Amino acid sequence: MGGDLSNAPAGKSPAFLVAALKDPIGANLDRIQIIKGWLDSKGETHEKVYDVVWSGDRKPDPKTGELSPVGDTVDVPNATYTNTIGASELIRVWKDPEFDPAQRAFYYVRVLEIPTPRWTAYDAKYFGITMPPEVPMKGQERAYTSPIWYTPGK
């Protein structure tokens, strides 16, 4: 996993083929994201999260570019969820829309599952206890890859 890119041909941006398959005994997938980090000319670091491919026919908000949440099937008291939302696999080619060949950058991929009960919910159910209100009871499990580094050629 991971890798290095350098010497981008003039006028071209790097494109990435990303694919993820769900865990056969786990939850469906919500979306795949690519996280890009870069170093500007002042030497400051930046990061941006791009939604690359997602389940269902959601459309990103035309103004903010934000994608709506996948939904939520978690039944906290019973610590269960259903795979009625989300996708079992996601595949897409993504091209960096803001590529600057003179800028150092890295890219890595993050895959989000649909919301599932957090361990606190399983514990509460198993031991029959009530958790304090500030305890999070669900979460979106995720997996991420090693980074691919872009270094400008000399």
Added chain:
Amino acid sequence: MLRRIIRDPLFHFLMLGAAIFAIYGFARRHSTDKPGEIVVTQGTIENLVTGFTRTWQRPPTEEDLRGLIRDYIREEAAYRQALAMGLDRDDMILRRRLRQKLEFVSDDLASRTEPSERDLQTFLAAHPELFQREALFSFNQIYLNPQIHGTSLQHDESRLLNALQKGQPDPAAEGDPFLLPPSFQDITFADVKKTFGEQFASGLSSLPTGQWQGPIRSSYGEHLILLSKRTDRYMPVLAEVRDQVRREWFDARHIEATNRFYQALLSHYTVKIEPPEEKKVAQVR
């Protein structure tokens, strides 16, 4: 003969007695009611030198040796002082370490003899559940994504299945894009379960071979299957699993020896257990 003596619980107990006696004698010899004296013998110095050489791959210089001896004297004095103050009592780590040393001695004596061919054969026959080989499957699969086919999933499936059974389309060109390979060779039942999920694995194991079948549901969607070969679970012969049998044999011997050792040890004690307070035992629904 010697081996039998060594395995005898009575021998262990005598050994233990001797050890206790030696420790007692040692403690007395070093007890603080005698005027203190620390003697660094030639033997001790030799031990220090050997230890240093093993660690640093060279003998100690004179200065190193002075340091080693100085440290040994400090350690000895601290050790005696700690014993005199009773710091060894109720110390979890010391108790664990002493127990470990004792078990190590008994284990070393009892269980290092190599098993004979016959021992292994008998062990294999007596524990089929440990060595049974899993069923293997070789199959091709065509994936149908319910999200692509929607309500026409069943219709598309039976049409495709019909065509496949007549040998019409090229299986490699059919189905929806899918990350898992279209064909699997001699994959174990457990691996099928890990890759496709429980439901698929149990569906696959009841299929007849040689004909396109299905659909079978997995965690991803539905699959049409051509099961080309199934190897049922079987008992391996010794030559196939010798290392594994040998390992399990040693493990069984070790457990046996430990049990015998504690039986012998505990036969000299009366054990009383007070009932635990109820609220201190975890209640699991």
